[in-house]
Amino acid sequence: MNFEKFYIGGRSFLAAVLLLFAFQTAEAGVFNPETFTLKNGMQVVVISNHRAPIVRHMVWYKVGAADEPRGKSGIAHFFEHLMFKKTTTLKSGEFSRIIAKNGGRDNAFTSHDYTGYHQSIAVDRLGIVMKLEADRMRGLILEDDQIEPERQVVLEERRSRTDNSPGAKLSEQMSAAMFINYPYHDPVIGWEHEIKALTKADLMKFYDQWYRPNNAILVVAGDITAAQLRPLAEKYYGSLPRGADVKRERTIEPPHNAAIRVTLRDARVRQPSIRRRYLAPSLLYGERGHVYPLEVLAQVFGGGTTSTLYRSLVIKQKLAVSAGAFYDGDNRGPSTFGFYASPRPGVGIEKLEAALDKEIAKLLDKGIDAKNVARAINTMQSEAIYARDSIGGGARVIGSALAAGHTIADVEEWPERISAVTKEQIDAAAKAILQIKNSVTGLLLNKKKKGS
């Protein structure tokens, strides 16, 4: 389960699923990338993987839903859809058609912190893809007869992802409650009334401000080296004019002083659940020193069927069918440390919440078991080796890290930083973060029966 990631695959569900998968399994890793920067400021990263004669080509823009102007929620994602329309040299839809004709696949996605466009294709067609991607970085033409049907598509996407699902609606409400002043308050896909009100002028302004080579990162993974890529990158992207430097100005989250509860009751909920999220730091926001200890804590306390929470709530006390914890410190802005559990039939949600609270209290009181910390760190090291396996995995991890504002070292040194985490650091991080005044508790309940 993953409640805190709000990626939106712009064009298909599958993309979103793959993205989550890639991120979960490939968080760790030493990908040994090579990097250089073009004269116009565009950063280039190459991750060689010679498994098959194919490449994954990605262009990441350092802009996401959290960079949108107030009242224009959904513009980053809506704009991402429009990037597949008309340009000065292409008709609407032609971009994807040319790639398909060359045996390639393409898609895009938007998160709070970045927007990414990607293609997979035989390595001998890479130039075609680069030419097309460079073309739409500056050559897009927006027209009403493309904007309006696409607006309807985005509204259908919102219905499909969020409005048709009680669980997704609760997640949206919880984030809105969690982030009082930080832009993660708004959903990536946007609020319906604001999606409806976005104008062509809004969209063009957004494009001109953010879609520039000096605000973009090129990541190519697969059957290629940096020496082979450099001339292509210079040829296709090097001639794009550098734009004005943009600063990502984001509001700051004030201290939280009161625990918040959010309850969603719906007749369609047949299996209730509880989620609890605590405001937490990330690599770029708040107390950075807590980030790696919190990652290990999530693994020991709530990662999988051998974790403390699962053992206690699911196996020993038999109160829940599932229980766990999650944390991701890769945001640009504040993160959250979260818990989830779903009750066994006949167990009231209040009872389950009390048991969860007791486990958290026990953790804060007695600290984490040092032996389990060593075990978890060992397991997490191995994940870094698996992460190298797939061609797209490294591109995804490095691209998202750089686009959010992290460094290649943050990715490459992850195994060492994780292995340096101590029990004392975890206990200190838990004490600092898991305070009820920093929390939002969400309950997903059936409309008829109270509390079960």
Next chain:
Amino acid sequence: MNKLLQSLTLAISLFVIAGPSSAIEIKQVTSAKGIKAWLVEDHTNPIITVDIAFRGGSALDPAGKEGLANLVSATLDEGAGAIKSQAFQQKLEDLAISLSFSSRLDSFSGSLRTLKKNQTIAFNLLRLALTEPRFDAEPIARIRGQIIANIRRQSENPRRIARRTLFKKLFQDHPYGRPSNGTEDSVNVIKIADLKIFVEQRLARNNLVVSVIGDITEADLKAQLDKTFGALPAKAMPWELAEITPDATKKTIVVDKAIPQSIITFAQPGIKRDHPDFFPAYVMNYVLGGGGFESRLYEEVREKRGLAYSAYSYLAPLDHAGIIIGGAGTANARTGETVTVLRDEWAKMHKKGLNSRELKDAKTYLTGSYPLRFSSSGRIAGMMTAIQMEKLGLGYIKKRNSLIEAVTLKDVNRVAAEMLDPEKLTMVVVGKPKGVTSTP
């Protein structure tokens, strides 16, 4: 035509499609005890990925015990041999070995991923899970509870409701028409003895297929094959599953749900994987609704009219039936219009088929994109298993693109005319659709 496009079109015609097989060398390995596996040796990373499948899946679950194969798949790794549930899970966790099982209508699968240094333990855990699962009372009760919770959760998922209703209508009393993960009632009556019988009767050497990729030599694999699968019974209990032609009689079923977006799904008889017309049908479907952002359904429903986020079709070839399925999701108020567009496209393809440009573009995409499937160990292993399950032969990967190239316009259009019958479309709509009603 503009300049960029011209140069790109030129580029297209200059390229010769690179074969996917250049980096993938598959060997068939046979162990001393006669157990066969397909192997791709790849020593780049110290990782081994194993994918196995047994023929026969959830469609063989006894009547009234639907969900048996699924319950077995979720409990094989909950303790085996002398190792109890939590200890088993802890071992997997500590060694970063991932072991999981799953069931489909016609198969029961397993996958194992391990670091090379832990391969002996990993293969041994796989052996134990397949041959000596404990099925202790505590984990069975726990997993049963999780499955039932999931059934409840899914029972209000509009997509699941649509699919369930469609399959029930298409296959009626045939096992394909039953819920493969079971119902609350059926999962509750499955006994531990049933799980044990499943393992004894269904997991054998004669219905097993094995695929391995990674940092392992042929000699090492041979030894592991005998140790891991040698103790399985030689033969699975024989089974019979009737062939069935899906019931499709132009019927529309509306399932009333208070949701803002109606989920539309529809189907009619298609063809099986071993049918000589499979590739013509595959190419036809790509153009109709299979091809991502290029298909006709995508173009007409999404691009032109903005009616849906996704509009698609796909072939679902089962061992004993073939179907072609389509679908879309649209605001309740626009459901009537969307259904009309979908039906029109179906009829158009039925009557006129493809034009030669569409056929050419489809072939270029389908052949050119084949190498993209070889992007990770898991995908390569899965593909080797699928090829073995369909008995397509070791040379299939090299041959496959030429089979696509060989498809003629005449074949495709004959298949479109025969297979797509707008009069026999069975449709399910979940939501509060305007302009669509159930057939009386």
